[in-house]
Amino acid sequence: DVKVTQSSRYLVKRTGEKVFLECVQDMDHENMFWYRQDPGLGLRLIYFSYDVKMKEKGDIPEGYSVSREKKERFSLILESASTNQTSMYLCASSPTGLSNEKLFFGSGTQLSVL
């Protein structure tokens, strides 16, 4: 089975802190994604990557950056956390080819910014 592992299940940070959310997948997938999920707003795409060292902005990239130095690892960075970034963050991966839209999600990180 595909396993997508997010480093923390719950995280509490202070306003202005730099926050790193880590995601690792073990199925050699080329594509990796970061979403946030908020009540009433659904899943929104922050950033995605189709290859090592490659990144593309999603629908809501403001206030975030990403890093993909290795194929299996995709990190989301909040340069200066703000309270409106309190959310559930979900990492996902998918293979290329015909199945490239079938996303496999990690268990999520509930981030609270105080």
Place this chain on the structure above:
Amino acid sequence: QKEVEQNSGPLSVPEGAIASLNCTYSDRGSQSFFWYRQYSGKSPELIMFIYSNGDKEDGRFTAQLNKASQYVSLLIRDSQPSDSATYLCAVNDGGSQGNLIFGKGTKLSVKP
């Protein structure tokens, strides 16, 4: 703005009944359609996908697609309390990147 619309629910059905979940989408270029199930406090998991007009059956689940009407649905037969979850409809962006656009989900409650 490409959109995927779902009734937020909650949709309540008795155990053993058929649950019908509906979704409409705005992008006529979309070619791939997905249903994800998300239990409370858990992450979404893919349960069905459909690419062609018509019905696709997998066990108790049937996905239905009508591209002309830009409509996709999920039927759950013999609903069980364990089916109680939020169901997310997702549609691929018909643009070059092909990312998924998610609906906000329909919460289903199956009453014993």
